[in-house]
Structure formats: C-alpha cells, structure tokens
Amino acid sequence: MQPSPNQLDDQARLKAIIDAAIDGIITIDSRGIIETMNPAALRIFGYGPEEVIGQNIKVLMPEPDKSQHDGYLEHYHQTGERKIIGIGREVVGQRKDGSLFPFLLSISEVKLQDKVIFTGIVHDISRQKLAEHAQRESENKINSIIQAAVDGIITIDSHGIIEMVNPSAAKLFGYVEEELLGKTINMLMPEPDKSRHDGYMHNYERTGKKRIIGIGREVSGLKKDGTIFPFYLSISEVQLEGRRLYTGFVHDITNQKLTEERLRRYAAELERSNAELQDFAYVSSHDLQEPLRKIQAFGDRLKTKEQAHLSEQGKDYVDRMLNAAVRMQNLINDLLAFSRVTTKSKSFEVVNLDTILTEVLSDLEITIEKTGTIIERSTLPSIEAEPTQIRQLFQNLISNAIKFRKEGVTPVVKIYHEQLQRTAHLIGTPGDLQIAIYIEDNGIGFDEKYLDRIFNIFQRLEGQKYEGSGIGLAICRKIAIRHGGDITAESKPGHGTRFIITLSTKNLQY
The missing domain is CATH 1.10.287 (Helix Hairpins)
Incomplete structure (x- = not known):
C-alpha cells in the first residue's frame, strides 16, 4: 500500500524535526545494529553516517559497556528486565577519536508491525560536567582556605544561628566545631553585647542601619572558660535567594593589646x-x-x-x-x-640648614681666623627642625673639629650631606626620609674602640689637655635623636674624625 500525501507530509515533518534536534537521536534494531543517527548524534560521536550505519551500537561504547552490551540485550529479550529502557541514566560514550565523554541517555522501545526497534536520545553533558568540576574545585579551594585560615571565620543566618565555623574560630573561643553549630552567636559575647545582639540584628533587618557590617571594629569575645579577650571583627553580608547570611572574620589582638x-x-x-x-x-x-x-x-x-x-x-x-x-x-x-x-624645646619648623651653618661659622669667625682653619662646605637642604638646637649641634661639632686639631697642621673642616631612605618603597612614611650630614676634620682623631664612650655625658678622652666638660657630644646625640636620627663617628688616631649626623626631613614631634 502506498502512503498517502498526508502521511508523506508527516514523515517529512518528523524527519526535519529529528535532523534539526540539538540532542542526538539513534535507532537500533533488536540485535543492536544502528539503523539511523541524526546529524546531532553523528556530530557528538565524530562519525560520518557511512561509518556507523549498519554497525553494532557498541562501537560507540567504551569498556566494560562494549563487552557487556550484547549480553544485556539478550537478557532483556529473555526476561524483559530493564536496566535503562524507559528509565534513563548518565553513561559514558566513546568518540571516533577515542575520547570519552559523559551524556544522559534515555531509551524507548518501539514495536512496529514486523519488528522491535529501540530509540536512544543522547544529551551531551560534557560542558555541564566541566562546570560542575570547576565549581567543586572552587568550593574545595575556598573550603581549604577557610579551614586552614589563621583567623577565625564564622557564618550566621539572619537569626544569629551559627551555620559554619572554621577550626581557628572554634579553637580561639575554646570550643570544638560541633559545640557551636546551630547555636546562637551571642553565646560568644560577654555582657552587655550578649543581651543587645538580638536587638541589634532586629534593628538592622528593620532599618538597614549598619553599626559594624562592612566597617569592622574592635570588640570583646567570651571564651568557653569564661575568659574575655579582645579581637578585631569585620563582617560581610551575603544575600542569597530568600535569605541573608553574615560572615564574621575574627582576628585575635590579645598579644597586640x-x-x-x-x-x-x-x-x-x-x-x-x-x-x-x-x-x-x-x-x-x-x-x-x-x-x-x-x-x-x-x-x-x-x-x-x-x-x-x-x-x-x-x-x-x-x-x-x-x-x-x-x-x-x-x-x-x-x-x-x-x-x-x-x-x-620649641616647636619644629621648616629651617634652612645652610643658613644656620652660615650663622654658626660667622659666630666662630674669630676662632677660625686665629687657628687658620679652612672650611670646605657644600649647600645643605631645608628640613623640619628646631633652629636653636640645630645651631647648637653645628656649633658643638665644628668647635670640636677646630679644638682637636694637630699641631703644625692647617686645620681643614669639610661639611657636606647626602639623602637617605631607611626603607625602599614608593610612598615615604613621615620620619622615614632622612639626610646624613658629615662634619669631617684632619685633627688628632681617636681610637674607635672608645666610640660608645664619647657620646655619653661627662666622658672625655683627652684628660685635662683640652678644656671641656664632656657634655657637648652627649647634647649633640640628644638633639639628633629628638630630630628622628642619631650620630656616630669614624676615626683613627692621628688621621682625623668624621662625624655622621642623621636627621629626619619630616619630624614627628613628641
């Protein structure tokens, strides 16, 4: 009997639907021989139609399914016991290039007039599996970070019930994790916070007014043994479908305090x-x-x-x-x-060190002329300082350089500087930028084993030969320290002395 025009139209329409389907559609006979594969199925498995039509369906299966499939079909024909027909499940397929991939397989049995065929619908879930794997890996990574974190991490719901607590948080409060899960967060708070917390949560849920969420502050915690300790708490809010979660990060500051x-x-x-x-x-x-x-x-x-x-x-x-x-x-x-x-002492101000040096040398003019001292100087910068004390610093050191000159040798005093920075970084911290001022002479010098002594009060190395109380260098060191620096010296007996004074360019007064 020839099919009617309507039947032909229906067949054409059905074929068009099958060919356009995104999922793969495969039909096999009762022996497992492939009768049809739509374009999507061919694309999924990487074959052309001539390569698979007439082949056993197990060509699309990896081991052990490949070896077991004929037995499964035979068992079904004998017993009617289904493992996948009419049920559907996730299985693994093998492409032409040998690669394996996961897909969802649903099989239906169709009884025709002269035979039975089976139709399988193949839904490739490779991308879905990759996404699930990536999500699991991300979740595992986040969980590992949370579990290994040094700081405590606690998550609560909008009612203050603890949903998650990491080992550091449990240890910090003196509990094991199981003792905290499902309990209210205010069990970790001393009074008055314990009594006020529920009211604060209710007020925030009602008004949205934040007192600590997204801000962070120092609070007190209550340990299991009743000990109260300080910690820094920062809280973040997460809006999930239908509910809010709050995560608190707990940083113990007991040692800091x-x-x-x-x-x-x-x-x-x-x-x-x-x-x-x-x-x-x-x-x-x-x-x-x-x-x-x-x-x-x-x-x-x-x-x-x-x-x-x-x-x-x-x-x-x-x-x-x-x-x-x-x-x-x-x-x-x-x-x-x-x-x-x-x-x-007086307030600090911006002072020009070069101007102060000029004034000091003017005050010492008679001494310089009388001794025939040669002054070699370079231009000094401006810094924040107390002018009177800087003048005293220069006066003491230059006077010393002239006083401890060698007999029969023209005294030479060199004064110069260089910029310093204690820590290498892009943005300077106040007090971090410094200058070093050098006052160098060709005088009698001293043995550096006495370096620690010369800056102490009343310490003198030359006995009664030179006038002085032994306080001048102690004053110099006190002034240098007050200006964010210090003073030291390099010297050898008979080869002169070089004093090195460090001063901060910006000073934090105390």
Whole structure:
C-alpha cells in the first residue's frame, strides 16, 4: 500500500524535526545494529553516517559497556528486565577519536508491525560536567582556605544561628566545631553585647542601619572558660535567594593589646624617670649656683683686697680655687643645657640648614681666623627642625673639629650631606626620609674602640689637655635623636674624625 500525501507530509515533518534536534537521536534494531543517527548524534560521536550505519551500537561504547552490551540485550529479550529502557541514566560514550565523554541517555522501545526497534536520545553533558568540576574545585579551594585560615571565620543566618565555623574560630573561643553549630552567636559575647545582639540584628533587618557590617571594629569575645579577650571583627553580608547570611572574620589582638599596654606603661615609667632626672639636674644645678657664686665672689675679694697679705703659695692656692670655680660654672651651665634639650624645646619648623651653618661659622669667625682653619662646605637642604638646637649641634661639632686639631697642621673642616631612605618603597612614611650630614676634620682623631664612650655625658678622652666638660657630644646625640636620627663617628688616631649626623626631613614631634 502506498502512503498517502498526508502521511508523506508527516514523515517529512518528523524527519526535519529529528535532523534539526540539538540532542542526538539513534535507532537500533533488536540485535543492536544502528539503523539511523541524526546529524546531532553523528556530530557528538565524530562519525560520518557511512561509518556507523549498519554497525553494532557498541562501537560507540567504551569498556566494560562494549563487552557487556550484547549480553544485556539478550537478557532483556529473555526476561524483559530493564536496566535503562524507559528509565534513563548518565553513561559514558566513546568518540571516533577515542575520547570519552559523559551524556544522559534515555531509551524507548518501539514495536512496529514486523519488528522491535529501540530509540536512544543522547544529551551531551560534557560542558555541564566541566562546570560542575570547576565549581567543586572552587568550593574545595575556598573550603581549604577557610579551614586552614589563621583567623577565625564564622557564618550566621539572619537569626544569629551559627551555620559554619572554621577550626581557628572554634579553637580561639575554646570550643570544638560541633559545640557551636546551630547555636546562637551571642553565646560568644560577654555582657552587655550578649543581651543587645538580638536587638541589634532586629534593628538592622528593620532599618538597614549598619553599626559594624562592612566597617569592622574592635570588640570583646567570651571564651568557653569564661575568659574575655579582645579581637578585631569585620563582617560581610551575603544575600542569597530568600535569605541573608553574615560572615564574621575574627582576628585575635590579645598579644597586640598586651604589647600596647607594656609599651604604655614603659613610656609612662620612662617619662616619669626622665622628668625626675631632668628635675634633679635642673634643681641640682641651680642649687649649686649660689654657693659657687660665693666661692667666686670671696675668692675675687681675697685676691684683690688681701693680695699683699698672701704668700706666693697662698696666691697660687687662690688662683687654683678660682680656676676650679670657673670649670665648675661651665660644667653646671653645660648640665643645664643638656637637660633643656627636651624640657625647654620649641616647636619644629621648616629651617634652612645652610643658613644656620652660615650663622654658626660667622659666630666662630674669630676662632677660625686665629687657628687658620679652612672650611670646605657644600649647600645643605631645608628640613623640619628646631633652629636653636640645630645651631647648637653645628656649633658643638665644628668647635670640636677646630679644638682637636694637630699641631703644625692647617686645620681643614669639610661639611657636606647626602639623602637617605631607611626603607625602599614608593610612598615615604613621615620620619622615614632622612639626610646624613658629615662634619669631617684632619685633627688628632681617636681610637674607635672608645666610640660608645664619647657620646655619653661627662666622658672625655683627652684628660685635662683640652678644656671641656664632656657634655657637648652627649647634647649633640640628644638633639639628633629628638630630630628622628642619631650620630656616630669614624676615626683613627692621628688621621682625623668624621662625624655622621642623621636627621629626619619630616619630624614627628613628641
């Protein structure tokens, strides 16, 4: 019987639908021989129609399915027991190039007049599987990061119920993870936060007004043993379908707080000790002034009015006494100057070091001319400093360079500088940018094994040969430290000395 025109139209329409389908469609006979494969199925498996039509369907299967398929068909024909027909499941296919891929297979049985055929619909899920694998890998990576994180991480829902807690957070609060999951977050809070937290959550849900979410702040936590400790808490909010989650990142700052407290107490003790020392130096120096003035006054009277009544030895005693009084006066004045470096200090301002150096050299003009000293100087920059103290610093060091000259050698004093930076980075931190000022002479020098001594108060290496109290270099070091730097020296006996003064260009006053 010839098919009617309507039947032909239906067949053409059905073929067009099958050929245009995205999923693969394959028909096999009861022996497993491929009768048809639509273009999508051919493309999925990488074959041409002449390569597979008439072949056993197992050519599209990897082992062990390839070896088991004939047995499966025979078993079905004998028993009618289905493993996949009418059910569908995920299986693995083998392409022409040998590569394997996953796909969803659904099989239907069609009974025709003269035979039974099976139709399989193949839905390639390779991309889906790759996406699932990537997502699992990402989730595993995130989970590994969370589990290994040093800081604590806790996730709660909008009711404050703990949904996730990493090992660091559990350990920090003294719990195991199972003791926290499903409990309310305020169990980790001391009062008054414990009582206020539910109200805060409700207020945020109602008004959206944030007090810590997305901001972060320092809070207190309550450990299982009742210990209260400080930590820095930052909270992020995640909006999921139908609900909100909040993740808190917990950074324990107990050691930081202990260190801050130790430093605070140390600074307070140091300030008190320094104040006592400065008061002692100031008061002692002032208390010494009055009896010293009397010694000088009566010594002068004795020398002028009783001159005729004194023996030569008596006159010598009076001269020695007055000389000692002068040295004592200078020592007291130097001690007062040392104590005033910080107690009587003034505000910092932008100063031109070159201008100050010029003024100091002008003050020392007579000494420079008398000794024949040659000054070699380069231009110095401007920094934030206290002008008076910088002037004192230059005066002391240049005076020393001239004082400790070698006999029979023209004194030469060189003054120059260079820029320094303690840490290499793009943006300078205040106090990090420094200059080094060098004051170099060709004088008597000293053995560097005494380097630590020369900057200590009252320390002198040359005994009574040179005048001085041994306070000048101690004052220089105190000034340099106050200006964010320090002072040191390089020297050899008989080969001169080079003083190196470091000063911050921008100073943080204290």
